[in-house]
Amino acid sequence: MVEKKKTTTKKTETKKKDTKKVAPVKQEIKKQAPVKTGPSEKPRIGVFICHCGTNIAGSIDIKDLEAYAKTIPNVAHTDNYQYVCSTPGQKKITDAIRDQKLTGTVVAACSPRLHEPTFRTATKEGGLNQFRFEMANIREQNAWVHMHDKEGATDKAKDTIRIAVAKASLLEDLTPKTVPVEKAAMVVGAGIAGMQAALDLAAAGIKTYLIESAPSIGGRMSQLDKTFPTLDCSQCILTPKMVDVGRDSNIELYTYSEVDAVEGYIGNFDVTIRKKARGVLTMAEAEARGIIGGGCNGCGDCDPVCPVVKPNVFEMGMKPRKAIYINHPQVVPLLYTIDFDSCVKCGLCVTACGPERKAIDLEAKDEFIKVKVGTAILATGFELFPIEKKTEWGYKKFENVITGLEFERLICASGPTSGHLVRPSDGETPKRIAFLLCAGSRDNTGVGKPYCSRFCCMYSLKHAHQIYEKIPGAQTYIFYMDIRSFGKAYEEFYYRIQDEGTKFVRGRVANILEDPKSKNLHVYADDTLLDRPMDLEVDLVVLASAVQPSEDTNRTRKLFGVSCSMDGWLLEAHPKLNPCGTTTAGVFLAGVCQGPKDIPDTVASAEGAASAASIPIHKGEVELEPYFATCIEEKCAGCGMCVNLCPYSALALVDKDGRTVMEVTEAKCKGCGTCGGFCPGGAIWMNHFATPQIVAQIDAFLLGGEQ
Amino acid sequence: MSESKFKFAFYLGCIAPNRYPGVESASIKAMKKLGVELVPLKGASCCPAPGAFGSIDLNVFYAMAARNLVLAEQMKMDIALVCNGCYKSIWEVNHKLKHNKDLRDNVNEVLKEVDMEYKGTINVYHTAELLYNDKFIGVDKVRDSVTNPLTGARIAVHYGCHLTKPHKDREFEKEVMLNTEHPVWMEELVAALGATPVEYRNKMQCCGAGGGVRGYDIVHALDIANEKLINITEQKVDALTDICPFCQLQFDRGQIEIQEKFGVSYNLPVLHYAELLGLAQGMSPQDLGLDLHGISCESFLQKVL
Amino acid sequence: MVRTKGYPAALDQKLQDTRLHNDDSNPEFTKNVKAISRTTAHMCYQCGTCTGSCPSAPRSTYRIRKFMRRAVLGLENEALTDPDLWLCTTCYSCSDRCPRDIIPTDVIMAMRNLAFKRDIIPVNFLKTVQSIYKTGHGVPNNDVNRAAREKIGLSRDPPTTHMYPEYIPGIQKILDHYNLKANSDRIVKEREG
Numbered sequence A: 001m002v003e004k005k006k007t008t009t010k011k012t013e014t015k016k017k018d019t020k021k022v023a024p025v026k027q028e029i030k031k032q033a034p035v036k037t038g039p040s041e042k043p044r045i046g047v048f049i050c051h052c053g054t055n056i057a058g059s060i061d062i063k064d065l066e067a068y069a070k071t072i073p074n075v076a077h078t079d080n081y082q083y084v085c086s087t088p089g090q091k092k093i094t095d096a097i098r099d100q101k102l103t104g105t106v107v108a109a110c111s112p113r114l115h116e117p118t119f120r121t122a123t124k125e126g127g128l129n130q131f132r133f134e135m136a137n138i139r140e141q142n143a144w145v146h147m148h149d150k151e152g153a154t155d156k157a158k159d160t161i162r163i164a165v166a167k168a169s170l171l172e173d174l175t176p177k178t179v180p181v182e183k184a185a186m187v188v189g190a191g192i193a194g195m196q197a198a199l200d201l202a203a204a205g206i207k208t209y210l211i212e213s214a215p216s217i218g219g220r221m222s223q224l225d226k227t228f229p230t231l232d233c234s235q236c237i238l239t240p241k242m243v244d245v246g247r248d249s250n251i252e253l254y255t256y257s258e259v260d261a262v263e264g265y266i267g268n269f270d271v272t273i274r275k276k277a278r279g280v281l282t283m284a285e286a287e288a289r290g291i292i293g294g295g296c297n298g299c300g301d302c303d304p305v306c307p308v309v310k311p312n313v314f315e316m317g318m319k320p321r322k323a324i325y326i327n328h329p330q331v332v333p334l335l336y337t338i339d340f341d342s343c344v345k346c347g348l349c350v351t352a353c354g355p356e357r358k359a360i361d362l363e364a365k366d367e368f369i370k371v372k373v374g375t376a377i378l379a380t381g382f383e384l385f386p387i388e389k390k391t392e393w394g395y396k397k398f399e400n401v402i403t404g405l406e407f408e409r410l411i412c413a414s415g416p417t418s419g420h421l422v423r424p425s426d427g428e429t430p431k432r433i434a435f436l437l438c439a440g441s442r443d444n445t446g447v448g449k450p451y452c453s454r455f456c457c458m459y460s461l462k463h464a465h466q467i468y469e470k471i472p473g474a475q476t477y478i479f480y481m482d483i484r485s486f487g488k489a490y491e492e493f494y495y496r497i498q499d500e501g502t503k504f505v506r507g508r509v510a511n512i513l514e515d516p517k518s519k520n521l522h523v524y525a526d527d528t529l530l531d532r533p534m535d536l537e538v539d540l541v542v543l544a545s546a547v548q549p550s551e552d553t554n555r556t557r558k559l560f561g562v563s564c565s566m567d568g569w570l571l572e573a574h575p576k577l578n579p580c581g582t583t584t585a586g587v588f589l590a591g592v593c594q595g596p597k598d599i600p601d602t603v604a605s606a607e608g609a610a611s612a613a614s615i616p617i618h619k620g621e622v623e624l625e626p627y628f629a630t631c632i633e634e635k636c637a638g639c640g641m642c643v644n645l646c647p648y649s650a651l652a653l654v655d656k657d658g659r660t661v662m663e664v665t666e667a668k669c670k671g672c673g674t675c676g677g678f679c680p681g682g683a684i685w686m687n688h689f690a691t692p693q694i695v696a697q698i699d700a701f702l703l704g705g706e707q
Numbered sequence B: 001m002s003e004s005k006f007k008f009a010f011y012l013g014c015i016a017p018n019r020y021p022g023v024e025s026a027s028i029k030a031m032k033k034l035g036v037e038l039v040p041l042k043g044a045s046c047c048p049a050p051g052a053f054g055s056i057d058l059n060v061f062y063a064m065a066a067r068n069l070v071l072a073e074q075m076k077m078d079i080a081l082v083c084n085g086c087y088k089s090i091w092e093v094n095h096k097l098k099h100n101k102d103l104r105d106n107v108n109e110v111l112k113e114v115d116m117e118y119k120g121t122i123n124v125y126h127t128a129e130l131l132y133n134d135k136f137i138g139v140d141k142v143r144d145s146v147t148n149p150l151t152g153a154r155i156a157v158h159y160g161c162h163l164t165k166p167h168k169d170r171e172f173e174k175e176v177m178l179n180t181e182h183p184v185w186m187e188e189l190v191a192a193l194g195a196t197p198v199e200y201r202n203k204m205q206c207c208g209a210g211g212g213v214r215g216y217d218i219v220h221a222l223d224i225a226n227e228k229l230i231n232i233t234e235q236k237v238d239a240l241t242d243i244c245p246f247c248q249l250q251f252d253r254g255q256i257e258i259q260e261k262f263g264v265s266y267n268l269p270v271l272h273y274a275e276l277l278g279l280a281q282g283m284s285p286q287d288l289g290l291d292l293h294g295i296s297c298e299s300f301l302q303k304v305l
Numbered sequence C: 001m002v003r004t005k006g007y008p009a010a011l012d013q014k015l016q017d018t019r020l021h022n023d024d025s026n027p028e029f030t031k032n033v034k035a036i037s038r039t040t041a042h043m044c045y046q047c048g049t050c051t052g053s054c055p056s057a058p059r060s061t062y063r064i065r066k067f068m069r070r071a072v073l074g075l076e077n078e079a080l081t082d083p084d085l086w087l088c089t090t091c092y093s094c095s096d097r098c099p100r101d102i103i104p105t106d107v108i109m110a111m112r113n114l115a116f117k118r119d120i121i122p123v124n125f126l127k128t129v130q131s132i133y134k135t136g137h138g139v140p141n142n143d144v145n146r147a148a149r150e151k152i153g154l155s156r157d158p159p160t161t162h163m164y165p166e167y168i169p170g171i172q173k174i175l176d177h178y179n180l181k182a183n184s185d186r187i188v189k190e191r192e193g
């Protein structure tokens, strides 16, 4: 380790003078720097330039860059290598630190998001404090975006390295903080992804709060009839899991609830759950109110008396429900819910429920519950893109144009038609059925989704199969652009469906028109393989509508500080190497909320997320980046203005040695710098982003060209 | 009406003034009653025909359309026009030139030779849009202006293509006008005259005349129109209305050609919406020059007069 | 282009090599089409939505999708010499629905522009040019119409270039700038003598 000295200020000033970059203002700023641990000797920085194969070397002149780096003040050593992140690459760093007595390292390579930890470790192994490392991103923010401008890219890389060196020269030793991790986790969303993740966490001995906004669990999968390619019934494989979730003592289930607020950080998230007013008490809740033997037992006596009729969303609106309802008989938990938006508070259900059970409370209010968890998993799922926006296919205009999810309900034995597939217009059995793939997917028009929704090909094949199972003499047509049967046993399934008689038409449907009398549909398309336009009359059209993140995804992800991509899917930490993690430590993703997935992939992703989320909990403590604000007490006037500015309530005024000064609660501070930038007395020092360090970076950029 | 609330430079195009002059006179009179004055755009030329000129050389197309735009710019007036084809040339070139400096510079280089400069200071509207948009007139005012309601007349609507397509490049304040699959705004305008708008199969299909096809391969063009005529006459309508004199020519004169070439006849009266509006406001068939139509409007007139 | 095998002409024609070869493609063609059409012509993924929407397709061999493919592959000769190029009615139905957000109609227009550079153009298009050069109108006034206009209270000639012929020289200058009149006259003469 480099010895700590206490004269940072003086030294940096000298250095600055050496490089003729001194302005009076800056000197003043320098003087504000507190006496802290830091490099005392003249900084000796090593610069390591990575080719990243041709990722960087393809658009930046490495030789020229290295030659330039040698001329930057304080640079004592330079090197370049094909992959600096590899073992030999890292060895170059550790060796140079020892041999060249470096005081800091700069690696010019990819984004710190990817390899900052790698190079910190290398720096540490070389004998320096790991925070003496600075990354210069010349890949994502340079090589990749300036691919066709080698000269410009090289110039920009020079700037980036010079700036990084300026900072590295002023970096100090820091010690990461460790904090204990709460031995509990939260899973948001109780579809198949959330259920699987919760079950895994619970099985690993972790107390898990499972939050579901719908009245019951099971999510989209519980709406499906059979599943491809095995054709096992969705309910049959899902129900046991639902029951397991309901009875697992490590799982605390909150249905009809949502996350209201999140505070804290990995290891210590304080989450407020909003239990929406449900109007119906569980047996436990009834008992808590002193109604012994009361509470909802799911008998359904209330249902027939309720006068309000609404569409059942679970049945895609194809079946009615009352204002007091369960979605279907197999719900978990078996507990009625009152839809207070439509309830007229007539009280008939209260009477029907009776004085023993007393399960109904028409005056129920939302309740707020606070829990503490160490990690959290988002599994918020998907919904269908509103395909009526693609007006050419006439969904919601022509009765016999339905979506794949409506088809699932219509073909499902427990669905609104008891599994008899009928045309919505007249209840007749359709004989000619057309399936439209890529309905709204792979669409760059702005109305629709640019991505592939990934499971529609396969479920449409399955739909076609189900028609042949149930409707003798039927003929199905699948309009496709490409059949993406990429999963295990999927291509074999495709073979089987074609063998069963489905006609595959390679053409995206141009438009659909309805015969106003028969309500039959004319499908206009180009059979691109035959090179002939077609007008195909069918009885029913099923749109394999694109999927999009579920409605509440955006609100929820913001609470947890998770980013999303342009199309709204939640952003993983790394698309290949960390698909379940996010850039917020301690928050993970499971299932479709991260991007479209079929059931096998969803379950795999959920198990991955559960495993990742259990690691910090099992470790028991996590290291936090020591990027806290610290108070330079001699300078602090105790004005307290920063206390109110801090968005994380991390600051407070305390009395010390007879003076009022500010104190930072490090565990709460996120290092955002709001206070540091504001403090009129310059009394707040931001670790690793200190004013002199930032000013040096700006100077290096602005005055750099003069060197 | 004494004072007109709005004034537009009236861009006539070719077919309206030179084949269906009733469209011109009805537009001027009817719009005047609705508070919109149409002022002659002196020296205007062909828009130029988007099919022909667009196919030959888009640069000429831009320059020629820009010349017409500059005439209106010099009058400091927005343009109103009565033809979808003209809309494609005049509106679209205006839009393109406003948004693309490279095109604007090219065009101005040519216009310099005739001492003109395109500045991009005006907007272009179709009269159908002025009638539909209550910022200018609106369906209610149209309804109020009717003195001779066309009660009992079953009228099919032909929207044509170039007013609203491609919708991704169009900008209408009334968003329903951007619906190019199942629009009903023209039907609303027809209903405002007291007539019954009638839906028919494949309403949005093209008339077949555009893109130079009518000149290049007349039977091909007529076959497209004929498909529409079959679909329309299936519904037992009294007339077809349009907002494009070129479509009107294709359906009106086209019926005679269809009779000649394919041996089928429909005798379906075809009227521009301006002509319908004129009738509903009390103009006589003679005022509208309806006798110039290829297909006699008599059967229809008997129903509504 | 016909790839001769050195057989007698009729056989050469019958047995010509119809395979696609590298030299069938002209990458410049793709670029030019993109530049003139101002749309992403190279992005077509051949879904067929355009042809399925096209009113010209069901009554002819015209396939807009095929022209899109030619744009992608740079098949200049094949595209420009195909008489179907002139069957697009410019209805923009394809453009309204193309999921790749391409405007195929404008691709056709761009190809027609490029065809004209090779003198490939139906004469009716040129006659419109000639008419405008002379009168300012593609469909000019006539005596029957003049009389009718007068009868309904309009001026015999509309207040366009018809009433103000002093505007015609300006139009001619613009057309001459592009040499359009001369070219039209030349081609019409070549075709019709």
Ligand code: SF4
Pocket (backbone or CB within 6 Å): C043, C044, C045, C046, C047, C048, C049, C050, C051, C065, C068, C094, C097, C098, C099, C100, C101, C102, C104
């Ligand atoms: S609709 Fe668009 S993407 Fe599809 S084939 Fe036509 S041009 Fe290509």
Ligand code: SF4
Pocket (backbone or CB within 6 Å): C050, C053, C054, C055, C056, C057, C064, C087, C088, C089, C090, C091, C092, C093, C094, C095, C104, C105, C108
């Ligand atoms: S614009 Fe042309 S190619 Fe496109 S659908 Fe219409 S006629 Fe066919």
